[in-house]
Amino acid sequence: MRNPTSPPDEAVLHSQELFRAIVSVLGRHLDADFEVLVVAALWCCSTWFSDQCEQFPIAHITSIESESGKSTLLELMSMLSRRPIVSSAVQPRALYPLLHDGPSLFLDLEPSGLGKEMEHILESGYSRFTSAVLRQYRGEAYKFSTWAPKAIASKAPLPAALESRSIPIRLHPRRLEVKKVKVTETTRQECKELQADLESWTKDRQEDFRNAIPEPVPGLSDRANDKWHPLLTVSILLGQRCHFLARGIAWKISSKANPPVVSCDGIEIMERIRSAFDQEISGVIATSQLLEILNEDPDCDGNPISSKNLARLLKPNGIRPRSTRLPCGGNLKAYHRSDFEDVFSRPPTQSIPNCDASQNATAPKVH
Secondary structure, three states: OEOOOOOOHHHHHHHHHHHHHHHHHHHHHOOOOHHHHHHHHHHHHHHOOHHHOOEOOEEEEEEOOOOOOHHHHHHHHHHHOOOEEEEOOOOHHHHHHHHOOOOEEEEEOOHHHOOHHHHHHHHHOOEOOOOEEEEEEOOEEEEEEOOOOEEEEOOOOOOHHHHOOEEEEEEOOOOOOOOOOOOOHHHHHHHHHHHHHHHHHHHHHHHHHHHOEOOOOOOOOHHHHHHHHHHHHHHHHOOHHHHHHHHHHHHHHHOOOOOOOOOOOOHHHHHHHHHHHHOOOOOEEEHHHHHHHHOOOHHHOOOOOOHHHHHHHHHHHOOOOEEEEOOOOOEEEEEEHHHOHHHHOOOOOOOOOOOOHHHOOOOOOOO
């Protein structure tokens, strides 16, 4: 991850507070998985930086059943995004002049109701380079921009060309036992205030966004990495832990490979272990030394990792400390880099925090 201008701690803390508030609003009104709320919140934040993006993914809000909250999520996301235009029926000719102002477009309709011209608008508007169409308007030829963040709520799949340019935000069928708050005027006022906060926040973070360049997620195609780029860039502004979380979610949603074997409490642990081995020429690190390195992290919050916890985390991957003979005689327990090579070569994942944000008004902390 290349981040030449790391923002000060206060800026990160303010960013995290704002992001938690967005996730909290979504979670109060939707029966959705935490990672769904994170993706929706990151997409909304990204719309405010769309002027600096080269590609921008379509947010496809979908579910296998009706009444899963698709329209609710579309409405909430529209109220948190930059210059929203919401519609359930669109005539392309009416849309062209509106896209000139760089809005965020929200469509609540099934793909069968799009039509070929509308499909072309959505497809071409994914990339800034191709985001233009020539059309006759009021008797004259005009070049119209189709560049804009776009979200679609539909039960049916999108056409293949649009699907490859979209990030699916999948909602599960609503559970009757889960009571959710309806969207009211109070909700809309809260979203309006958050929208104003987002506008103010992004004005101060444009340079940070421009300089924060996320590394490609291993296991994802070039197209998949391109469409996740805006969301992962925003996650950098929210701190390392949120960035790791976002990368793990991106891999889980968009990778076509088999699930990775890493099953520890966050890929940040594996990344710190990898970094430790990169600095150890011998390829062997004593258990006590590795624990000292891992527990140097300020996010431990007084709960250091013990040798038993570390062994438990790594056991599913077949990694165990080995009894290693010292040059001066004697033995100690140590980890060997050769035992980690298979795990290090696999795509990253990230366990979801032990907090169901969809069940609580307050979202989990993002560090």
